[in-house]
Amino acid sequence: MTVTDTATLAEDLAAARRRTLDLVAHLDRADVERQIAPIMSPLVWDLGHIAAYEDLWLVHRHAGLDLLRPDLAALYDAFETPRAVRGDLEILGLDEAVAYMAEVRARTLAALDRVGPDPVIHEMVLRHELQHTETMRQAMSIAGLLPPGEPRLPSFGPGPAADEWLDVPAGTFGLGAPDGRFSYDNERPRHAVDLPAFSIARRPVTNGTWMRFVEGGGYERREWWSDEGWAWKEEYDITHHASVEAGDEDAPACHVSWFEAEALARWVGARLPTEPEWEKARERLDGVGLVWEWTASEFGGYPGFVAHPYREYSEVFFDSEYRVLRGGSWATHPRVATTTFRNWDLPQRRQLFAGVRLARDPEGLPR
Structure with a gap:
Protein backbone atom coordinates (compact mmCIF):
# COMPACT_ATOMS: atom_id res chain seq x y z
CA MET A 1 0.00 0.00 0.00
CA THR A 2 1.28 3.44 -0.95
CA VAL A 3 -0.95 6.44 -0.30
CA THR A 4 -0.53 9.65 -2.29
CA ASP A 5 -3.82 11.31 -1.31
CA THR A 6 -3.20 13.97 1.36
CA ALA A 7 -6.41 13.42 3.34
CA THR A 8 -6.02 9.64 3.43
CA LEU A 9 -2.40 9.90 4.43
CA ALA A 10 -3.28 12.23 7.30
CA GLU A 11 -5.90 9.74 8.49
CA ASP A 12 -3.39 6.88 8.31
CA LEU A 13 -0.83 8.86 10.29
CA ALA A 14 -3.47 9.59 12.92
CA ALA A 15 -4.45 5.92 13.15
CA ALA A 16 -0.83 4.88 13.64
CA ARG A 17 -0.43 7.46 16.41
CA ARG A 18 -3.54 6.23 18.22
CA ARG A 19 -2.13 2.73 18.00
CA THR A 20 1.15 3.87 19.53
CA LEU A 21 -0.36 5.79 22.43
CA ASP A 22 -3.01 3.15 23.15
CA LEU A 23 -0.22 0.60 23.52
CA VAL A 24 1.19 2.28 26.63
CA ALA A 25 -2.06 3.69 28.03
CA HIS A 26 -2.42 0.90 30.61
CA LEU A 27 1.12 1.27 31.97
CA ASP A 28 2.41 3.15 34.98
CA ARG A 29 4.68 6.07 34.20
CA ALA A 30 7.61 4.28 35.85
CA ASP A 31 7.29 1.31 33.50
CA VAL A 32 7.18 3.57 30.45
CA GLU A 33 10.28 5.48 31.53
CA ARG A 34 12.53 2.67 32.82
CA GLN A 35 14.84 0.51 30.71
CA ILE A 36 13.48 -3.03 30.88
CA ALA A 37 16.51 -4.79 29.41
CA PRO A 38 19.88 -3.68 27.97
CA ILE A 39 18.94 -4.94 24.49
CA MET A 40 15.71 -2.90 24.50
CA SER A 41 15.05 0.84 24.72
CA PRO A 42 12.98 2.47 27.45
CA LEU A 43 9.48 2.71 25.97
CA VAL A 44 9.57 6.48 26.35
CA TRP A 45 12.74 6.59 24.20
CA ASP A 46 10.79 4.96 21.39
CA LEU A 47 8.14 7.68 21.69
CA GLY A 48 10.71 10.44 21.41
CA HIS A 49 12.49 8.64 18.58
CA ILE A 50 9.25 8.30 16.61
CA ALA A 51 8.72 12.05 16.86
CA ALA A 52 12.34 12.96 16.03
CA TYR A 53 12.38 10.66 12.99
CA GLU A 54 9.12 12.17 11.71
CA ASP A 55 10.38 15.72 12.19
CA LEU A 56 13.65 14.91 10.42
CA TRP A 57 12.07 13.36 7.34
CA LEU A 58 8.65 14.95 6.90
CA VAL A 59 9.35 18.46 8.15
CA HIS A 60 13.08 19.11 7.83
CA ARG A 61 14.12 17.14 4.76
CA HIS A 62 10.82 17.05 2.88
CA ALA A 63 9.51 20.54 3.65
CA GLY A 64 12.85 22.29 4.23
CA LEU A 65 12.11 23.64 7.73
CA ASP A 66 14.42 23.69 10.73
CA LEU A 67 14.13 20.87 13.22
CA LEU A 68 11.73 21.55 16.05
CA ARG A 69 14.28 20.36 18.65
CA PRO A 70 17.77 20.18 17.13
CA ASP A 71 19.10 19.53 20.63
CA LEU A 72 17.36 16.14 20.55
CA ALA A 73 18.70 14.98 17.19
CA ALA A 74 21.65 12.95 18.51
CA LEU A 75 19.76 11.75 21.58
CA TYR A 76 17.11 10.06 19.44
CA ASP A 77 19.41 8.89 16.65
CA ALA A 78 19.52 5.09 16.80
CA PHE A 79 23.19 5.00 15.75
CA GLU A 80 24.40 7.81 17.98
CA THR A 81 22.77 6.27 21.06
CA PRO A 82 22.89 2.43 21.15
CA ARG A 83 20.16 0.64 23.09
CA ALA A 84 22.44 -0.33 25.95
CA VAL A 85 23.01 3.32 26.99
CA ARG A 86 19.54 4.77 26.40
CA GLY A 87 18.42 4.11 29.96
CA ASP A 88 21.30 6.24 31.28
CA LEU A 89 20.53 9.31 29.16
CA GLU A 90 18.47 12.33 30.14
CA ILE A 91 15.69 11.69 27.65
CA LEU A 92 12.24 13.24 27.66
CA GLY A 93 9.81 12.00 30.27
CA LEU A 94 6.44 10.58 29.29
CA ASP A 95 4.50 13.86 29.30
CA GLU A 96 7.27 15.69 27.47
CA ALA A 97 7.60 12.95 24.87
CA VAL A 98 3.86 12.89 24.15
CA ALA A 99 3.84 16.69 23.84
CA TYR A 100 6.83 16.51 21.47
CA MET A 101 5.01 13.96 19.34
CA ALA A 102 1.97 16.23 19.13
CA GLU A 103 4.02 19.31 18.20
CA VAL A 104 5.85 17.42 15.47
CA ARG A 105 2.60 16.03 14.12
CA ALA A 106 1.13 19.53 13.81
CA ARG A 107 4.20 20.57 11.80
CA THR A 108 3.93 17.43 9.66
CA LEU A 109 0.32 18.11 8.74
CA ALA A 110 1.02 21.77 7.96
CA ALA A 111 3.93 20.73 5.73
CA LEU A 112 1.77 18.09 4.07
CA ASP A 113 -0.82 20.71 3.16
CA ARG A 114 1.85 23.09 1.85
CA VAL A 115 4.21 20.74 0.00
CA GLY A 116 2.10 17.65 -0.58
CA PRO A 117 2.99 13.98 0.02
CA ASP A 118 6.07 12.12 -1.08
CA PRO A 119 5.10 8.51 -1.93
CA VAL A 120 8.34 7.13 -0.47
CA ILE A 121 9.16 9.39 2.48
CA HIS A 122 5.69 9.59 3.99
CA GLU A 123 5.07 5.86 3.68
CA MET A 124 8.49 5.14 5.19
CA VAL A 125 7.78 7.32 8.23
CA LEU A 126 4.33 5.85 8.69
CA ARG A 127 5.67 2.29 8.62
CA HIS A 128 8.55 3.30 10.88
CA GLU A 129 6.06 4.14 13.63
CA LEU A 130 4.15 0.91 13.04
CA GLN A 131 7.38 -1.07 13.31
CA HIS A 132 8.28 0.61 16.58
CA THR A 133 5.04 -0.50 18.19
CA GLU A 134 6.20 -4.07 17.63
CA THR A 135 9.63 -3.29 19.07
CA MET A 136 7.93 -1.76 22.10
CA ARG A 137 5.85 -4.91 22.50
CA GLN A 138 9.05 -6.94 22.58
CA ALA A 139 10.26 -4.92 25.57
CA MET A 140 6.84 -5.15 27.21
CA SER A 141 6.81 -8.91 26.73
CA ILE A 142 10.14 -9.28 28.53
CA ALA A 143 8.71 -7.41 31.53
CA GLY A 144 5.27 -9.04 31.48
CA LEU A 145 3.63 -5.73 30.54
CA LEU A 146 1.73 -6.61 27.36
CA PRO A 147 -1.87 -5.38 27.17
CA PRO A 148 -4.63 -7.82 28.15
CA GLY A 149 -5.22 -10.42 25.46
CA GLU A 150 -1.66 -10.39 24.14
CA PRO A 151 0.20 -12.22 22.75
CA ARG A 152 -2.30 -13.40 20.16
CA LEU A 153 -1.04 -16.85 19.19
CA PRO A 154 -4.01 -19.09 18.31
CA SER A 155 -3.84 -22.85 18.34
CA PHE A 156 -3.74 -24.65 15.01
CA GLY A 157 -5.57 -27.54 16.60
CA PRO A 158 -4.64 -31.19 16.07
CA GLY A 159 -4.94 -32.68 12.64
Whole structure:
Protein backbone atom coordinates (compact mmCIF):
# COMPACT_ATOMS: atom_id res chain seq x y z
CA MET A 1 0.00 0.00 0.00
CA THR A 2 1.28 3.44 -0.95
CA VAL A 3 -0.95 6.44 -0.30
CA THR A 4 -0.53 9.65 -2.29
CA ASP A 5 -3.82 11.31 -1.31
CA THR A 6 -3.20 13.97 1.36
CA ALA A 7 -6.41 13.42 3.34
CA THR A 8 -6.02 9.64 3.43
CA LEU A 9 -2.40 9.90 4.43
CA ALA A 10 -3.28 12.23 7.30
CA GLU A 11 -5.90 9.74 8.49
CA ASP A 12 -3.39 6.88 8.31
CA LEU A 13 -0.83 8.86 10.29
CA ALA A 14 -3.47 9.59 12.92
CA ALA A 15 -4.45 5.92 13.15
CA ALA A 16 -0.83 4.88 13.64
CA ARG A 17 -0.43 7.46 16.41
CA ARG A 18 -3.54 6.23 18.22
CA ARG A 19 -2.13 2.73 18.00
CA THR A 20 1.15 3.87 19.53
CA LEU A 21 -0.36 5.79 22.43
CA ASP A 22 -3.01 3.15 23.15
CA LEU A 23 -0.22 0.60 23.52
CA VAL A 24 1.19 2.28 26.63
CA ALA A 25 -2.06 3.69 28.03
CA HIS A 26 -2.42 0.90 30.61
CA LEU A 27 1.12 1.27 31.97
CA ASP A 28 2.41 3.15 34.98
CA ARG A 29 4.68 6.07 34.20
CA ALA A 30 7.61 4.28 35.85
CA ASP A 31 7.29 1.31 33.50
CA VAL A 32 7.18 3.57 30.45
CA GLU A 33 10.28 5.48 31.53
CA ARG A 34 12.53 2.67 32.82
CA GLN A 35 14.84 0.51 30.71
CA ILE A 36 13.48 -3.03 30.88
CA ALA A 37 16.51 -4.79 29.41
CA PRO A 38 19.88 -3.68 27.97
CA ILE A 39 18.94 -4.94 24.49
CA MET A 40 15.71 -2.90 24.50
CA SER A 41 15.05 0.84 24.72
CA PRO A 42 12.98 2.47 27.45
CA LEU A 43 9.48 2.71 25.97
CA VAL A 44 9.57 6.48 26.35
CA TRP A 45 12.74 6.59 24.20
CA ASP A 46 10.79 4.96 21.39
CA LEU A 47 8.14 7.68 21.69
CA GLY A 48 10.71 10.44 21.41
CA HIS A 49 12.49 8.64 18.58
CA ILE A 50 9.25 8.30 16.61
CA ALA A 51 8.72 12.05 16.86
CA ALA A 52 12.34 12.96 16.03
CA TYR A 53 12.38 10.66 12.99
CA GLU A 54 9.12 12.17 11.71
CA ASP A 55 10.38 15.72 12.19
CA LEU A 56 13.65 14.91 10.42
CA TRP A 57 12.07 13.36 7.34
CA LEU A 58 8.65 14.95 6.90
CA VAL A 59 9.35 18.46 8.15
CA HIS A 60 13.08 19.11 7.83
CA ARG A 61 14.12 17.14 4.76
CA HIS A 62 10.82 17.05 2.88
CA ALA A 63 9.51 20.54 3.65
CA GLY A 64 12.85 22.29 4.23
CA LEU A 65 12.11 23.64 7.73
CA ASP A 66 14.42 23.69 10.73
CA LEU A 67 14.13 20.87 13.22
CA LEU A 68 11.73 21.55 16.05
CA ARG A 69 14.28 20.36 18.65
CA PRO A 70 17.77 20.18 17.13
CA ASP A 71 19.10 19.53 20.63
CA LEU A 72 17.36 16.14 20.55
CA ALA A 73 18.70 14.98 17.19
CA ALA A 74 21.65 12.95 18.51
CA LEU A 75 19.76 11.75 21.58
CA TYR A 76 17.11 10.06 19.44
CA ASP A 77 19.41 8.89 16.65
CA ALA A 78 19.52 5.09 16.80
CA PHE A 79 23.19 5.00 15.75
CA GLU A 80 24.40 7.81 17.98
CA THR A 81 22.77 6.27 21.06
CA PRO A 82 22.89 2.43 21.15
CA ARG A 83 20.16 0.64 23.09
CA ALA A 84 22.44 -0.33 25.95
CA VAL A 85 23.01 3.32 26.99
CA ARG A 86 19.54 4.77 26.40
CA GLY A 87 18.42 4.11 29.96
CA ASP A 88 21.30 6.24 31.28
CA LEU A 89 20.53 9.31 29.16
CA GLU A 90 18.47 12.33 30.14
CA ILE A 91 15.69 11.69 27.65
CA LEU A 92 12.24 13.24 27.66
CA GLY A 93 9.81 12.00 30.27
CA LEU A 94 6.44 10.58 29.29
CA ASP A 95 4.50 13.86 29.30
CA GLU A 96 7.27 15.69 27.47
CA ALA A 97 7.60 12.95 24.87
CA VAL A 98 3.86 12.89 24.15
CA ALA A 99 3.84 16.69 23.84
CA TYR A 100 6.83 16.51 21.47
CA MET A 101 5.01 13.96 19.34
CA ALA A 102 1.97 16.23 19.13
CA GLU A 103 4.02 19.31 18.20
CA VAL A 104 5.85 17.42 15.47
CA ARG A 105 2.60 16.03 14.12
CA ALA A 106 1.13 19.53 13.81
CA ARG A 107 4.20 20.57 11.80
CA THR A 108 3.93 17.43 9.66
CA LEU A 109 0.32 18.11 8.74
CA ALA A 110 1.02 21.77 7.96
CA ALA A 111 3.93 20.73 5.73
CA LEU A 112 1.77 18.09 4.07
CA ASP A 113 -0.82 20.71 3.16
CA ARG A 114 1.85 23.09 1.85
CA VAL A 115 4.21 20.74 0.00
CA GLY A 116 2.10 17.65 -0.58
CA PRO A 117 2.99 13.98 0.02
CA ASP A 118 6.07 12.12 -1.08
CA PRO A 119 5.10 8.51 -1.93
CA VAL A 120 8.34 7.13 -0.47
CA ILE A 121 9.16 9.39 2.48
CA HIS A 122 5.69 9.59 3.99
CA GLU A 123 5.07 5.86 3.68
CA MET A 124 8.49 5.14 5.19
CA VAL A 125 7.78 7.32 8.23
CA LEU A 126 4.33 5.85 8.69
CA ARG A 127 5.67 2.29 8.62
CA HIS A 128 8.55 3.30 10.88
CA GLU A 129 6.06 4.14 13.63
CA LEU A 130 4.15 0.91 13.04
CA GLN A 131 7.38 -1.07 13.31
CA HIS A 132 8.28 0.61 16.58
CA THR A 133 5.04 -0.50 18.19
CA GLU A 134 6.20 -4.07 17.63
CA THR A 135 9.63 -3.29 19.07
CA MET A 136 7.93 -1.76 22.10
CA ARG A 137 5.85 -4.91 22.50
CA GLN A 138 9.05 -6.94 22.58
CA ALA A 139 10.26 -4.92 25.57
CA MET A 140 6.84 -5.15 27.21
CA SER A 141 6.81 -8.91 26.73
CA ILE A 142 10.14 -9.28 28.53
CA ALA A 143 8.71 -7.41 31.53
CA GLY A 144 5.27 -9.04 31.48
CA LEU A 145 3.63 -5.73 30.54
CA LEU A 146 1.73 -6.61 27.36
CA PRO A 147 -1.87 -5.38 27.17
CA PRO A 148 -4.63 -7.82 28.15
CA GLY A 149 -5.22 -10.42 25.46
CA GLU A 150 -1.66 -10.39 24.14
CA PRO A 151 0.20 -12.22 22.75
CA ARG A 152 -2.30 -13.40 20.16
CA LEU A 153 -1.04 -16.85 19.19
CA PRO A 154 -4.01 -19.09 18.31
CA SER A 155 -3.84 -22.85 18.34
CA PHE A 156 -3.74 -24.65 15.01
CA GLY A 157 -5.57 -27.54 16.60
CA PRO A 158 -4.64 -31.19 16.07
CA GLY A 159 -4.94 -32.68 12.64
CA PRO A 160 -3.06 -34.20 9.72
CA ALA A 161 -1.83 -30.80 8.49
CA ALA A 162 0.36 -30.49 11.58
CA ASP A 163 3.01 -32.76 10.03
CA GLU A 164 2.27 -32.08 6.38
CA TRP A 165 4.98 -31.11 3.93
CA LEU A 166 4.41 -29.21 0.69
CA ASP A 167 6.47 -30.15 -2.34
CA VAL A 168 7.67 -27.18 -4.38
CA PRO A 169 8.94 -28.00 -7.88
CA ALA A 170 12.17 -26.66 -9.31
CA GLY A 171 11.96 -23.49 -11.34
CA THR A 172 12.72 -19.82 -11.75
CA PHE A 173 10.80 -17.12 -9.93
CA GLY A 174 11.11 -13.41 -9.23
CA LEU A 175 12.57 -12.65 -5.78
CA GLY A 176 11.93 -9.22 -4.33
CA ALA A 177 9.43 -6.40 -4.58
CA PRO A 178 7.87 -5.51 -7.92
CA ASP A 179 7.83 -1.98 -9.26
CA GLY A 180 4.82 0.22 -8.63
CA ARG A 181 4.44 -0.10 -4.88
CA PHE A 182 6.33 1.00 -1.79
CA SER A 183 9.14 -1.26 -0.69
CA TYR A 184 12.33 -0.89 1.28
CA ASP A 185 15.67 -0.72 -0.49
CA ASN A 186 16.69 -4.21 0.69
CA GLU A 187 13.65 -5.70 -1.10
CA ARG A 188 14.90 -4.42 -4.46
CA PRO A 189 15.65 -4.97 -7.24
CA ARG A 190 13.37 -7.86 -8.12
CA HIS A 191 15.46 -10.49 -9.85
CA ALA A 192 15.21 -14.02 -11.20
CA VAL A 193 16.32 -16.88 -8.96
CA ASP A 194 16.64 -20.52 -10.01
CA LEU A 195 15.66 -22.96 -7.26
CA PRO A 196 15.87 -26.74 -7.20
CA ALA A 197 12.90 -28.70 -5.89
CA PHE A 198 12.36 -28.63 -2.12
CA SER A 199 9.74 -29.38 0.51
CA ILE A 200 8.54 -27.00 3.21
CA ALA A 201 6.36 -27.53 6.26
CA ARG A 202 2.77 -26.37 5.91
CA ARG A 203 2.86 -24.89 9.43
CA PRO A 204 5.45 -23.39 11.78
CA VAL A 205 6.84 -25.64 14.51
CA THR A 206 4.47 -25.82 17.49
CA ASN A 207 5.09 -25.65 21.22
CA GLY A 208 4.31 -29.35 21.46
CA THR A 209 7.00 -30.27 18.96
CA TRP A 210 9.46 -27.96 20.68
CA MET A 211 8.81 -29.60 24.05
CA ARG A 212 9.45 -33.03 22.51
CA PHE A 213 12.80 -31.63 21.34
CA VAL A 214 13.47 -30.45 24.91
CA GLU A 215 12.47 -33.77 26.47
CA GLY A 216 14.63 -35.62 23.94
CA GLY A 217 17.75 -33.81 25.10
CA GLY A 218 17.57 -30.92 22.67
CA TYR A 219 19.58 -28.60 24.88
CA GLU A 220 22.01 -31.34 25.98
CA ARG A 221 22.92 -33.16 22.76
CA ARG A 222 25.92 -31.49 21.15
CA GLU A 223 25.44 -33.04 17.71
CA TRP A 224 22.41 -30.92 16.86
CA TRP A 225 24.11 -27.58 17.46
CA SER A 226 26.55 -25.48 15.44
CA ASP A 227 29.82 -24.51 17.13
CA GLU A 228 28.60 -20.94 17.57
CA GLY A 229 25.18 -22.01 18.81
CA TRP A 230 26.58 -24.46 21.34
CA ALA A 231 29.05 -21.87 22.67
CA TRP A 232 26.21 -19.37 23.11
CA LYS A 233 24.00 -21.95 24.82
CA GLU A 234 26.74 -23.00 27.20
CA GLU A 235 27.90 -19.47 28.05
CA TYR A 236 24.42 -18.25 28.92
CA ASP A 237 22.98 -21.57 30.20
CA ILE A 238 20.22 -21.43 27.59
CA THR A 239 17.20 -23.68 27.64
CA HIS A 240 13.78 -23.35 26.03
CA HIS A 241 11.89 -20.09 26.44
CA ALA A 242 9.28 -20.15 29.19
CA SER A 243 6.52 -19.22 26.73
CA VAL A 244 7.05 -22.48 24.82
CA GLU A 245 6.25 -24.63 27.84
CA ALA A 246 3.43 -22.35 29.02
CA GLY A 247 1.74 -22.01 25.64
CA ASP A 248 -0.89 -24.17 23.94
CA GLU A 249 0.88 -27.22 22.51
CA ASP A 250 -0.75 -26.68 19.11
CA ALA A 251 0.19 -22.98 18.89
CA PRO A 252 3.38 -21.88 17.10
CA ALA A 253 6.51 -21.76 19.25
CA CYS A 254 7.68 -18.20 19.85
CA HIS A 255 10.77 -16.39 21.19
CA VAL A 256 13.08 -18.80 19.41
CA SER A 257 16.60 -17.80 18.42
CA TRP A 258 18.18 -18.74 15.09
CA PHE A 259 20.67 -20.98 16.90
CA GLU A 260 17.81 -22.90 18.54
CA ALA A 261 15.83 -23.08 15.31
CA GLU A 262 18.82 -24.56 13.50
CA ALA A 263 19.35 -27.15 16.26
CA LEU A 264 15.71 -28.24 16.22
CA ALA A 265 15.81 -28.56 12.43
CA ARG A 266 18.76 -30.96 12.71
CA TRP A 267 16.89 -32.96 15.36
CA VAL A 268 13.98 -33.36 12.95
CA GLY A 269 16.29 -34.29 10.09
CA ALA A 270 15.39 -31.11 8.22
CA ARG A 271 16.84 -27.61 7.78
CA LEU A 272 15.82 -23.98 7.72
CA PRO A 273 14.42 -22.71 4.42
CA THR A 274 16.46 -20.24 2.45
CA GLU A 275 14.98 -16.82 1.91
CA PRO A 276 14.13 -17.48 -1.77
CA GLU A 277 12.49 -20.77 -0.84
CA TRP A 278 10.35 -19.06 1.79
CA GLU A 279 9.20 -16.33 -0.58
CA LYS A 280 8.43 -18.76 -3.39
CA ALA A 281 6.30 -20.97 -1.11
CA ARG A 282 4.68 -18.23 0.94
CA GLU A 283 1.25 -18.21 -0.68
CA ARG A 284 0.79 -21.94 0.03
CA LEU A 285 1.66 -21.82 3.75
CA ASP A 286 -0.57 -21.90 6.82
CA GLY A 287 0.10 -19.69 9.82
CA VAL A 288 2.10 -16.97 8.07
CA GLY A 289 2.05 -13.83 10.19
CA LEU A 290 1.76 -15.47 13.61
CA VAL A 291 5.50 -15.59 14.31
CA TRP A 292 8.47 -14.30 12.37
CA GLU A 293 10.12 -17.24 10.63
CA TRP A 294 13.89 -17.63 10.62
CA THR A 295 15.55 -18.48 7.33
CA ALA A 296 18.98 -19.93 6.61
CA SER A 297 19.98 -16.78 4.72
CA GLU A 298 22.36 -14.10 5.92
CA PHE A 299 21.14 -10.54 5.48
CA GLY A 300 22.66 -8.87 2.46
CA GLY A 301 21.79 -6.81 -0.58
CA TYR A 302 20.21 -8.24 -3.70
CA PRO A 303 22.22 -8.00 -6.94
CA GLY A 304 22.10 -4.37 -8.04
CA PHE A 305 21.14 -3.08 -4.58
CA VAL A 306 21.08 0.72 -4.19
CA ALA A 307 20.60 2.29 -0.75
CA HIS A 308 17.57 4.60 -0.57
CA PRO A 309 16.78 6.97 1.02
CA TYR A 310 19.59 6.37 3.52
CA ARG A 311 22.14 3.59 3.90
CA GLU A 312 21.67 3.22 7.66
CA TYR A 313 18.32 1.50 7.17
CA SER A 314 19.77 -1.63 5.57
CA GLU A 315 23.24 -1.47 4.15
CA VAL A 316 25.15 -1.03 7.41
CA PHE A 317 23.79 -4.42 8.55
CA PHE A 318 24.76 -6.39 5.46
CA ASP A 319 27.16 -9.32 5.83
CA SER A 320 27.44 -8.89 9.62
CA GLU A 321 26.13 -12.25 10.85
CA TYR A 322 22.52 -11.08 10.80
CA ARG A 323 19.98 -13.68 9.66
CA VAL A 324 16.79 -12.94 7.73
CA LEU A 325 13.30 -13.51 9.11
CA ARG A 326 10.16 -13.49 7.01
CA GLY A 327 6.40 -13.30 7.31
CA GLY A 328 5.65 -11.05 10.28
CA SER A 329 4.19 -11.86 13.68
CA TRP A 330 0.95 -11.35 15.57
CA ALA A 331 2.40 -7.95 16.61
CA THR A 332 3.31 -6.82 13.07
CA HIS A 333 0.95 -4.40 11.37
CA PRO A 334 -0.36 -5.82 8.06
CA ARG A 335 0.90 -2.72 6.27
CA VAL A 336 4.44 -3.76 7.18
CA ALA A 337 4.16 -7.54 6.77
CA THR A 338 4.23 -7.72 2.98
CA THR A 339 5.25 -10.80 1.03
CA THR A 340 8.70 -9.37 0.28
CA PHE A 341 9.45 -7.60 3.60
CA ARG A 342 12.77 -8.64 5.13
CA ASN A 343 13.40 -8.53 8.87
CA TRP A 344 16.79 -9.34 10.34
CA ASP A 345 18.51 -9.91 13.67
CA LEU A 346 21.49 -11.63 15.25
CA PRO A 347 21.27 -15.43 15.61
CA GLN A 348 21.26 -15.36 19.42
CA ARG A 349 18.33 -12.96 19.81
CA ARG A 350 15.11 -14.25 21.42
CA GLN A 351 13.23 -11.02 22.12
CA LEU A 352 11.61 -11.19 18.67
CA PHE A 353 8.23 -12.83 18.26
CA ALA A 354 10.02 -15.45 16.17
CA GLY A 355 9.56 -19.12 15.48
CA VAL A 356 10.55 -21.45 12.67
CA ARG A 357 9.14 -23.29 9.68
CA LEU A 358 11.19 -26.25 8.46
CA ALA A 359 12.32 -27.22 4.99
CA ARG A 360 14.07 -30.23 3.50
CA ASP A 361 15.48 -31.49 0.25
CA PRO A 362 13.33 -33.97 -1.70
CA GLU A 363 15.27 -36.97 -0.45
CA GLY A 364 15.06 -35.84 3.18
CA LEU A 365 12.63 -37.48 5.57
CA PRO A 366 11.29 -36.06 8.85
CA ARG A 367 11.91 -38.07 11.99
